[in-house]
Amino acid sequence: MKIHADTGRCVGAGMCALSVPEVFDQSEDDGTVVLLDPEPPGSREAAVRRAVQLCPSGALSISET
């Protein structure tokens, strides 16, 4: 899987960074999403899908690779 983050849509709620801190972080500057690992290992797949689903602004999406 490959994660895509649209920082223009992101509202900095932090749900992704809270859920999977190994994959998502937030910018110090404006709190928007920072992808630490855009192609996370399979072991994190379920957690990442949940984080994408929780995102309030629809800033995160997944494409299958």
Next chain:
Amino acid sequence: MREAMPGLVTYPIVRERPFDPPDELRPLRAEAPICRMAYPDGHEGWLVTGYAAVRAVLADPRFSTRPELLHSPIPQRMAQFKMLPVPPGFFLRMDPPAHTRYRRLLTGQFTVRRMRQLEPRIEEITNGRLDAMERAGGPIDLVQSFSLPIPSLVICELLGVPYDDRVRFQRDSAVMLNLESTPDQVMSAMTDLLTYLRDLVRRKRVEPADDLLSGLVSGGELTEEEITGMALLLLIAGHETTANMLALGTFALLRNPAQLAAVRDDPAVVEDAVEELLRYLTIIHIGPVRTALEDVELDGHLIRAGESVTLSLPAANRDPERFADAEDLDVTRSAHGHLTFGHGIHQCLGQQLARTEMRVAYPALLRRFPGLRLAVPAEEVPMRSNMSIYGVHRLPVTW
């Protein structure tokens, strides 16, 4: 208030039992999760009680939060919407792009990492309150001794508002959140609070400190009025919400001793317990309300441009299609996806702060006073059905 239109539901406010949403919402959610509702001003709008539909509306940019477009389910609020202009910077009541610009200036201050860094200070504040409770001895009112001071102290430090001024801002914000306040009372409380905050913002220009308001002043992107409006929003949202969660959550745990023991004794449970208490209690019990900017089809219903939609978060968070055994409090479940902080672009800016405060405060209280118990019969605890944020007015406890 006008007579309700025959055949249409009106908005239920009173919770028959302290921890449950109004009973009328349950059959509505089962049979008509999107239904027409009579608004007190005669408007025929909508009430949405199902989880999926509430979430969909909150995420949909075709629905606006601007007060001049809204019809309120609460008669007094309706008059306020018409009378009171939204202060500049009060971005909760704005749509993009104005909302985006203001929120962006703050999001960096409320990140998960920032809130983790704040945790030791929140622990210190919490322990200070617990020490004071221990010195005073029970019975005491948990609201005044613990649940209100902790978030108030934290948001005051973060913003740079002197905590010694709390009598003034707590009084004004209580009037603003009281559903029974007249529009004149709300106007006067808001004017007073804005005057206070405007003076404070001016002082930050002269004597800047290491706090959020000073940062906004020196950032130079906002006018004094905009910073004042933002300060109003952050100050009210920052203390009333967590304060009510802490007191009502403690009350709920005291009525469920096995779950209280789990939160007290098992640090691994605390994170899920906080989410579950947020879901189960859903203290945002009026709205949010949105208005369609164009015709929107929602699950087979046509919502016409200009129609208001009241979203019941308490009902949505108890939807059995989303949460198994939704009517039960279970601090060991994963309640992720609850809507208590909202959803969409307005989802609570301070939610990570609120989580940190609750994760620290609940277990600290329960560990310090293992014998904590109500000092009055449960049915005598005064509930906040008359406030836009639900909770308890007082919680007499002893140990």
